[in-house]
Every structure is written in C-alpha cells, then in structure tokens.
Amino acid sequence: MAQMGNQPLIVLSEESQRTSGEDAQSMNITAGKAVAESVRTTLGPKGMDKMLVDSTGNVVVTNDGVTILKEMDIEHPAANMIVEVAETQENEVGDGTTTAVIVSGELLKEAENLLDQDIHATTLAQGYREAAEEAKDLLEEQAIEISTEDTEHLEQIAATAMTGKGAETAKDTLSSLVVSAVQSVADETGIDTDNVKVEKVVGGSIDNSELVEGVIVDKTRVDENMPYAVEDANVALVDSGLEVEETEIDTEVNVTDPDQLEEFLEREEAQLRELVDALVAVDTDVVFVDGGIDDMAQHFLAQEGILAVRRVKSDDMTRLARATGATPVSSVRDITSEDLGQAGSIAQRDVGGDERIFIEDVEEAKSVTMILRGGTEHVVDEVERAIEDSMHVVRVTLEDGKVVPGGGSPETQLALELRDFADSVGGREALAIEHFADALEVVPRTLAENAGHDPIDSLVDLRSQHDSGSTGAGLDAYTGDVVDMEGEGVVEPLRVKTQAIESATEAAVMILRIDDVIAAGDLKGGAVDGDDDDDMPAGGPGGAGGMGGGMGGMGGMGGMGGAM
Known part of the structure; x- marks a missing residue:
C-alpha cells in the first residue's frame, strides 16, 4: 500500500498478505530454527531415530537427515530453504546433511541475538561470508592426506558414515563391501556410484550381506x-x-x-x-x-x-x-x-x-551388485540409506584424497581459530564472525547431548585440549572422553565439512537478508513440532502483519507424533 495525497493507493490484491521488517525476519528465523531442531537429536553415533508416517500409512524409520526432511510436509518458504541445504549436501557429498542443517539453524539463532543488538542484517551477512571463507581455508590446512590405495583408512571412513545408523551393528563387514564396490567401479572417467546396484533381501542378518563382482x-x-x-x-x-x-x-x-x-x-x-x-x-x-x-x-x-x-x-x-x-x-x-x-x-x-x-x-567388474539383508523391510531400507551415504563418502575421499578428524574436532578447532580471526578483522563484522564461531560449536555440543553426556563439560574439555595444541581431539560419544580422533580411526572426507559450512552459510545469509514477505494467497498456520525455543503462534511472530498464520505451515506428517 502506498500513499497518494491523502488517498491510500492499493498495490496488492485483497488476497495478498504481507509481513515486513522485524516481523518478517523473526518469522523466517523461527521457521529455520524449527527445521534444524527437528533433526538435531539424530546427530552422531548415539542419535535417535524418527518414525515418519505419511497420509497413506506408509512408515519410514530413519535418522538420516535428508530423508526426514523430505518426508516431512514442509510448506513454509524459509523453512524450505533449510531443507534445500540438506538436499544440496546429499547431492554433492552424500553425507553430513544433519550437520549442515543444524549449523544453519544455529547461525540463524546467533544472528537473532545480534539483530536484537541493532546489528544490521547486511553486516551480519558480510561477517558470516568472511567467516565461512576463512573456515574453508582453515579446514584445508587441517586436512590429512591419505592414499587412495589405503584400504584401511577408506574402510574407517565408510564405517564412520554408518555409525549411528541401522547398519552400525555390521559396520566392519559392510564398510569392507562398500570400499571394494567403489574401488571396482572406478575408471579413468571418474567414479559413478550408480554402477553399484543395491539389491535388498528381507531375511537373514545384516552380516549376511555380500558383494557380487558383477x-x-x-x-x-x-x-x-x-x-x-x-x-x-x-x-x-x-x-x-x-x-x-x-x-x-x-x-x-x-x-x-x-x-x-x-x-x-x-x-x-x-x-x-x-x-x-x-x-x-x-x-x-x-x-x-x-x-x-x-x-x-x-x-x-x-x-x-x-x-x-x-x-x-x-x-x-x-x-x-x-x-x-x-x-x-x-x-x-x-x-x-x-x-x-x-x-x-x-x-x-x-x-x-x-x-x-x-x-x-x-x-x-566395472559394475557390481551389493546384496543387503536384514530381518525386516524397515531394517533393510535403513541399511540401504547407510550404505548409500558410505559409498558417497568413499567416492569423495578417492577423488580428493583428504580427510579431517570426526567427533566435533574440526568444528572446535575452527571456533578457536575464527575467534582469533575476528580480532584481526575488527568492526561490527568481527561480532558476526565470533557468533559464527559459537554456532559451529553446536556440533560437539549436540554430539554430547545426544550421547547423554554433559554438553558444557564436554565442550570445556574439548576447548582445553585444542588450546593446548591437540588439533585432532574429538568427543568419544560412547565414553564421553576427549580422544585423538585420527588415532581412533574416526575420520570424514574434507569435502563433507567444507560443503556443510558453505551450504549452511548461504542459506542463513539468504534468510537474514529477507525483510519483506509477500504472499499471493492464504497460507496454512502452525509450526514444526520440536521447536523448543520459541514455537510460532498461530498468527506468526508479533502478529506477523496478517500473514495468514505467519506462513508457518510445516505440519502434515501426522505420525511424527512424539518422534520429534
């Protein structure tokens, strides 16, 4: 609506709804955080599973981040931007989807605090971008080079990708099959994991799975x-x-x-x-x-x-x-x-x-087939998702030849070094960089929470070890101790981490730069189950200017129940 003399000039149709300024930012940030919260408990080797029931009664039991978000009926446009983070991560590297989503949600949460201090969104965006670029450079410096012929390391990488999923009980057997399969289909043009066919068989145990060289x-x-x-x-x-x-x-x-x-x-x-x-x-x-x-x-x-x-x-x-x-x-x-x-x-x-x-x-055998077995259809389906993730991370490792320690180790080290980097930048961007560093620590903190350990004590121990020069120290989710991740064989491809930071930053920056939301029609109300911080009220944050429920429609999976 614009003003012409003393008469209002109507620009939008009667069905259109608009939210602007702080209300728009608050609404979008809340939606983004809600998506991140919905998958947060699935992170790590002791992450919990979700049961997803669609409108026809089909059941999916998984803790795979991108699968959960795809199955959820998410309608909020800002929330869908976070879902796209998971999909990009899946398409590019095949693993680390949950990490990318929760980092994106945490970046929004940290930004909310800065917006309340009257730090402008464009300043935030600039600081976040600088921090992301520096983080990727630091990760490159921390990366450990491994030989593509090093089968032992490759099997450790495959096993790490399976840990916490349905395939974990047989990860030694399956990781060996995965590495053999990916190495078999590699040729001079690259590695196409589509040449590894997966056949699912209900019956027998996961240990009975096998690789057919053909x-x-x-x-x-x-x-x-x-x-x-x-x-x-x-x-x-x-x-x-x-x-x-x-x-x-x-x-x-x-x-x-x-x-x-x-x-x-x-x-x-x-x-x-x-x-x-x-x-x-x-x-x-x-x-x-x-x-x-x-x-x-x-x-x-x-x-x-x-x-x-x-x-x-x-x-x-x-x-x-x-x-x-x-x-x-x-x-x-x-x-x-x-x-x-x-x-x-x-x-x-x-x-x-x-x-x-x-x-x-x-x-x-430039094309091979993996026969996956399991006691029930749901078990076999979850094993297949774990195998797909493992194949992708082995492919990425063979292509790049670089890995980083797991267990929250790289995030803790990045947070430490980014705080020093913020001091050299100065200005208001430095505040954004410091909060970016704080956001990265959501990974080790969540690993500790999901494993039943005290997140504050775990984070303090991690920071202490990294301060003293132990750059590879990470959290052992099983014991709660801080140990050398490389020595324990817990490593992940470098590209999984760099892509997660890049995707999460881009999504957070895009959401933060939106100060006006114009909807062509009425949108459903409600928020995602599981947003513990501040669920959106029916009318959106602060009334949200009549956005028809604050554009918060993110329900639909009636069977999500208490799983979130």
Missing part, C-alpha cells in the same frame, strides 16, 4: 527348456526385441484360403529363425533383450541352448555392458563377434525367495 538382473530365463547356468559365456545385448518386425505404416493382410495362412505363418517363422541364427552364427551363449521375445523365437533359442532374458531395464543393460564388455546392438541382424561380452558364470539362482539372473566372474 550384475544381478531381477529377471528369469524366458523358457524352462533353456539352461539354468552357462560357464564361460559369450554375452549379447540387444536394444530391440526378438520379434516379427512391424511395418512403419498400418497394413492389413487378407487371407482367402488356408494355404495363404500357412505361407504367412511360415514367413513369420523364417524371420524369427533368421534372428536366432544371427546369434548362433557369432557363438552367443546368453542374450539380454531390451524388448520382447516372440514365443517361436523362445523355442528356437531353447533348441540352440541359448539362455535368453527379455525386457531388461535400460540401467541394467548399461551395467551389463560395463561388466561384460559387450556392445549393445540395435538390431540382432547386425551383431558381430566383436559385439559380444564375456562372463565366467551366468546362472539363475534363488535370492530371498525370488529367482534372479547372476552374471559373475567377469574380467574387470
């Missing part, structure tokens, strides 16, 4: 008369089907007597026979087909002793090509012996009550 296709052979297993197999991959070719235009065939019908069927049979003969001519033992296989073609293939699998997914075809070295052909008529791949063993086997095709004993 591919498992969730299909069966198309004809019972085909062999169950083939040794030293020549493998063909066909991107089309083994069926009678259809004309490009609609046609109609008129048959006027039985002889014509018989001739027509014989020609179809001859076409199919020709397709099978093309495979036989190049000594094909096994054929995987993207499309369908005609019944008559199945019969001919079985006669020739060729194992055939139809309607194979495109991603499985890609994995088969990498594993066997076969070149997919668009038409089986064009196949040559150079297009064939090799596998030492291809067999149909039972896995958890389902028959699947195993392709193993390949020369260089």
